[in-house]
Amino acid sequence: MxxxxxxxxxxxxxxxxxxxxxxxxxxxxxxxxxxxxxxxxxxxxxxxxxxxxxxxxxxxxxxxxxxxxxxxxxxxxxxxxxxxxxxxxxxxxxxxxxxxxxxxxxxxxxxxxxxxxxxxxxxxxxxxxxxxxxxxxxxxxxxxxxxxxxxxxxxxxxxxxxxxxxxxxxxxxxxxxxxxxxxxxxxxxxxxxxxxxxxxxxxxxAHWPDMHAIICVASAAKKAVSSTAGMQATVATSPLHAARCGVPAPGAPVAAYASGRGLVDGPGGTMAQMQDAIRRKDFDTFAEVAMAESNQFHAVALDTRPPIRYMNDTSWNIVSAITAYNTLVAQRTRGQRKYAAAYTFDAGPNAVVYALQSDVREIIELLLALFPFAEGAAHDARTGMQAGERPFEDRLGVFGEEGWAGQAGVPEGWSEGVGPFEPGEVKRLIHTKVGPGPRVYEGFGRTDEARAVLGADGYPKKL
Amino acid sequence: MxxxxxxxxxxxxxxxxxxxxxxxxxxxxxxxxxxxxxxxxxxxxxxxxxxxxxxxxxxxxxxxxxxxxxxxxxxxxxxxxxxxxxxxxxxxxxxxxxxxxxxxxxxxxxxxxxxxxxxxxxxxxxxxxxxxxxxxxxxxxxxxxxxxxxxxxxxxxxxxxxxxxxxxxxxxxxxxxxxxxxxxxxxxxxxxxxxxxxxxxxxxxAHWPDMHAIICVASAAKKAVSSTAGMQATVATSPLHAARCGVPAPGAPVAAYASGRGLVDGPGGTMAQMQDAIRRKDFDTFAEVAMAESNQFHAVALDTRPPIRYMNDTSWNIVSAITAYNTLVAQRTRGQRKYAAAYTFDAGPNAVVYALQSDVREIIELLLALFPFAEGAAHDARTGMQAGERPFEDRLGVFGEEGWAGQAGVPEGWSEGVGPFEPGEVKRLIHTKVGPGPRVYEGFGRTDEARAVLGADGYPKKL
Missing domain, CATH: 3.30.230.10 (Ribosomal Protein S5; domain 2)
Structure with missing residues (x-):
């Protein structure tokens, strides 16, 4: 067996x-x-x-x-x-x-x-x-x-x-x-x-299934400073990170870090705000906290000695686009909504834009209009695109049964001055949504030879 | 009269x-x-x-x-x-x-x-x-x-x-x-x-006359967010700025801001460190604090809602170059010196690099090698270059009596991997040094018609 x-x-x-x-x-x-x-x-x-x-x-x-x-x-x-x-x-x-x-x-x-x-x-x-x-x-x-x-x-x-x-x-x-x-x-x-x-x-x-995500692949190059090294340089040298965590100074003793302190875990901190926003399905608060958290993380990276930087000019163009879009949404809803899109950046230049299902098509069309793909962009190992795959595939059917036929455009009232940017700044858009935890395909008595990535010969399958 | x-x-x-x-x-x-x-x-x-x-x-x-x-x-x-x-x-x-x-x-x-x-x-x-x-x-x-x-x-x-x-x-x-x-x-x-x-x-x-400055003009475009508007948005919304100033939260009452608190004015803060470094002519400390202050300013700008950003990809390439140069200096002096150059960025993408006179030629040659000027770059209203002026003029004579003849190069032991960057990222280098306060050319009974910028006709002279 x-x-x-x-x-x-x-x-x-x-x-x-x-x-x-x-x-x-x-x-x-x-x-x-x-x-x-x-x-x-x-x-x-x-x-x-x-x-x-x-x-x-x-x-x-x-x-x-x-x-x-x-x-x-x-x-x-x-x-x-x-x-x-x-x-x-x-x-x-x-x-x-x-x-x-x-x-x-x-x-x-x-x-x-x-x-x-x-x-x-x-x-x-x-x-x-x-x-x-x-x-x-x-x-x-x-x-x-x-x-x-x-x-x-x-x-x-x-x-x-x-x-x-x-x-x-x-x-x-x-x-x-x-x-x-x-x-x-x-x-x-x-x-x-x-x-x-x-x-x-x-x-x-199942709690908030209309939470969608649009991944904007700005570059798939390996990053200059690994997260592992970068975060410890921040802990050791950034006074702003110390403030974020509620400890007296960079390099504080381990015991100084504790729940209940700082800008994240302290009273009214971002953890409490975000949990509450998710439970109430309050996208405005979700978006405000998510963007502030992303920016604060990059701020403490910048406050590191020497500074660490993951966002590039393309990342910032995405920030400008989403900021302008949210301003437009607030105007046309007369302040009923403050945000319809929330960017977040991890330790790299790619953005993930969170949005509710009802706004996703408009946001995708906006991003496609502001960030045109490079001429002939297709199969690209760096972005993970397979042969025949296009830089945007309408996997979740927002463009109806026919799929995406190249639609792109800015919403009515879009302010001039933000974009369109040079073709190729964004190399790929991936539309996805909130999902479940790990799935077990083999184990506990089941087998699924098609899913296994280790071959019967004891070596990885060619994928 | x-x-x-x-x-x-x-x-x-x-x-x-x-x-x-x-x-x-x-x-x-x-x-x-x-x-x-x-x-x-x-x-x-x-x-x-x-x-x-x-x-x-x-x-x-x-x-x-x-x-x-x-x-x-x-x-x-x-x-x-x-x-x-x-x-x-x-x-x-x-x-x-x-x-x-x-x-x-x-x-x-x-x-x-x-x-x-x-x-x-x-x-x-x-x-x-x-x-x-x-x-x-x-x-x-x-x-x-x-x-x-x-x-x-x-x-x-x-x-x-x-x-x-x-x-x-x-x-x-x-x-x-x-x-x-x-x-x-x-x-x-x-x-x-x-x-x-x-x-x-x-x-x-006269205290530290060998303090020199090299201005790297990355772009002379007007900035997107004025300092006046930007700084008050930071005061109103950035928790990290509050920490920098030692007040409890963004938007703290005016009276909460006081000397003796925070990362700048508090005990052992950057003001005390910098004053001491200048009095002792300690370039290592001067450089470390100057770069940390520049980065922390841009960090609190980034922590603003919505975020403010003045440094662009070129600015960051300058940061990488100076960081690598300082690493090389530390290596070749076996840690006797930690820094020979200190960048600082105001509310724009241009860098000012402070350095001591003895290191200035090497740093200028390095910058000229890593950031080649664009082909044919000369008179450019945006960078303030006059007709006939070159993007770098050896005003202070570091290249000897013949002046600059296009010399550029990296120091021995320079690590590959940082630069050279695309021609034209830096549009102009201006070499200058510490100087005196305002000069009065006319007034207190003196006149100097050549210096006056208001003509005898009561209108500005054409300059």
Missing amino acids: VHQATVTAPVNIAVVKYWGKRDTKLHLPTNSSLSVTLDQDYLCSTTTARADAAFKKEDGSPEDRDRLWLNGNEETIAGNGRFERCISEMRALRTKYEQTKPDATKLADLPLRIASHNSFPTAAGLASSASGYAALTAALAALYELNTFLPSSPAPAHLPIPALSKLARQGSGSACRSLMGGFVAWDMGAHADGRDSAARQIADE | VHQATVTAPVNIAVVKYWGKRDTKLHLPTNSSLSVTLDQDYLCSTTTARADAAFKKEDGSPEDRDRLWLNGNEETIAGNGRFERCISEMRALRTKYEQTKPDATKLADLPLRIASHNSFPTAAGLASSASGYAALTAALAALYELNTFLPSSPAPAHLPIPALSKLARQGSGSACRSLMGGFVAWDMGAHADGRDSAARQIADE
């Missing part, structure tokens, strides 16, 4: 930003964060994990180590603290289980092979590490059937989410938020051992 | 940034600031003010109002609070003087004509309003001979600086710092009436 699990995990895009660790080993953050989980039908990481005594080395002798491939390229597990820690902690849990239940299948001692595949470009500010580590954690949990003994999973074949979120966090902080659908908080917690620093679902994807 | 005064006033470039007023009428700042006064041989505002009973209107009847021209274009004084206030306060002082001394020449009731000319492009982030209002204030003070009765002028024919700085401040906040040479603080003060919010010289231009 093959012991194999295959899961997909979604991307999440934060609207209250995670930037900074108070403990770099345990990945304990300096402030809480909150994100929207995006539909994984289009953007996701797929991971297959297999434990197999029959794995062979290239020379035909029995395999004696774990192996892992990302998008077909083998990664070294030994020496990569994150992969190593995640795998060894999951294996330790399985070992403990097998010791408790002598009739359990002996999986813990078998070599592992893991293949993971992203449906979008890696390390371009699209939170690939979040979905990737969430998928890795979920795949191992399904393979080892951790639901049977971790305390937080009531139903069989369900992943024990709160326990897993603490493990996923140690791979990549924001990965814990990709373990649930809808709107997910990552509470910073108070304890030094991190036991209360976990993901918590604010509302599931 | 013609009653006329002509003065020049220098540009100043802040190294501790002024951004925000706690009183918009009196121009009282939310924090103290500190600047370097640049040599006015090249960059300056020249202003001529004349009081004359013989001025005629275009129809030949006697003139009954004050008139003012900036760079040859007439400005409306009535309705421009700043011009109006500056002129009326100076005239009120003269009136008072004439009432006290009945033998004084009656100037206060005569119509005024004022012409002002900048030697560089206006409103492009080169602090033209600072030198302009400083020159206006100084010219009126010289015309009205305010030195004879304002308390702070010991010598005849010297401007009464502390008193004037409170008047200049009301034209443009940073103008008060252009009334003195060398290194000048503008103390925020504590009183609601602004009587202690004045300029103060930290050290004159």
Whole structure:
């Protein structure tokens, strides 16, 4: 019998930003964060994990180590603290289980092979590490059937989410938020051992289903300063980050970081405002806080010594466009609505624009008018576009049954002076919406050979 | 006898940034600031003010109002609070003087004509309003001979600086710092009436004469958000600006802003660090604080709702170049020096790079290598270049007697990966150094027809 699990995990895009660790080993953050989980039908990481005594080395002798491939390229597990820690902690849990239940299948001692595949470009500010580590954690949990003994999973074949979120966090902080659908908080917690620093679902994807997202791919190049290095430089040197977190100065002792303080976690802070906005489905507040959080994150990056910068001129053109659009919406509704679109930027130049379903078509047409694609833009490995795919595909049918036929235009009353910008500044628009948490395709007794990204030969499939 | 005064006033470039007023009428700042006064041989505002009973209107009847021209274009004084206030306060002082001394020449009731000319492009982030209002204030003070009765002028024919700085401040906040040479603080003060919010010289231009400045003109377009509007939006909405100023929240009451608090004026804040660095001629600290202050100013602009942005991709390329250069300097001096160049950006994309004389040639050659001028770049009204002038002129003779012959190059050990950038990103380099305060060419009994920018006909000269 093959012991194999295959899961997909979604991307999440934060609207209250995670930037900074108070403990770099345990990945304990300096402030809480909150994100929207995006539909994984289009953007996701797929991971297959297999434990197999029959794995062979290239020379035909029995395999004696774990192996892992990302998008077909083998990664070294030994020496990569994150992969190593995640795998060894999951294996330790399985070992403990097998010791408790002598009739359990002996999986813990078998070599592992893991293949993971992203449906979008890696390390371009699209939170690939979040979905990737969430998928890795979920795949191992399904393979080892951790639901049977971790305390937080009531139903069989369900992943024990709160326990897993603490493990996923140690791979990549924001990965814990990709373990649930809808709107997910990552509470910073108070304890030094991190036991209360976990993901918590604010509302599931059915709560506010008309929350849509438009990803504007400005550049898919790898970023200059990694998030991991950048955020710790900010913690160590930025007085404004200290103020954001409510600690007296940069480099404050770990114990100085606490819930209940600062601009995010303090009374009336952005976490409280955002949770309340989501529960009430108040888009105006959601948008105001999301944009302020994005800007404040980039502000503390800029306040770092030396400064860190992820937004480029194209990013700022998108900010100008959305700001002008919101001004127009406020005018035509005579102030009944303040915002119909909310931009947010992670550690890269790409924007994600949140909007309600009823406004999405107008916003997409506006973005297509202001940011024309470059002539002949099509298949492009850097933007993740497949052969035959166009820079915008009407996947969610906002342009009706015929699909998108090139429509683009500014709304009535649009002020001159903002755009149109040079063709090619935005390379691709991806329209998606809020979605559910990870899906288990193989594991808990099921198989799905088509979904698996690790082939029967023990090597990643060519995708 | 013609009653006329002509003065020049220098540009100043802040190294501790002024951004925000706690009183918009009196121009009282939310924090103290500190600047370097640049040599006015090249960059300056020249202003001529004349009081004359013989001025005629275009129809030949006697003139009954004050008139003012900036760079040859007439400005409306009535309705421009700043011009109006500056002129009326100076005239009120003269009136008072004439009432006290009945033998004084009656100037206060005569119509005024004022012409002002900048030697560089206006409103492009080169602090033209600072030198302009400083020159206006100084010219009126010289015309009205305010030195004879304002308390702070010991010598005849010297401007009464502390008193004037409170008047200049009301034209443009940073103008008060252009009334003195060398290194000048503008103390925020504590009183609601602004009587202690004045300029103060930290050290004159002879204290640290090898302090040089290289202005990198990235764009001379007018800025999108004026400083006046931008800074008050920041005060009203930015939590990070509140933290910078040590007040509890954006929009805090005026009385909440006080010396002794916040990241600038608080204990160990940037004002104290910078004053100390200047007194000790400690370039490492000067550079570190100057760059941190520039970045923090742009960070609080970014934290504004909606965000304000002055630095563009070219500005950031300059940041990358200077950061890499400083890393190289630290390496080759084995950490004896941390910085040999310090960038700062005002409310625009242009950089000013401070450096010591001994490093200036290497830095200029580096900038010329990384930021090649566009082909054929020469006379350009937007950058203030005159016909026949090249984008870089070796005004201070760093390339020896032959002058600059196109030398450009990176220092030994320069890391690949930063630049060279596209030709034309930097349009012009201006090399200058620390300089003295305003110069009075006409007034106090002297005349200098060649320097005057107002002609004998009562209209601005064509320059």
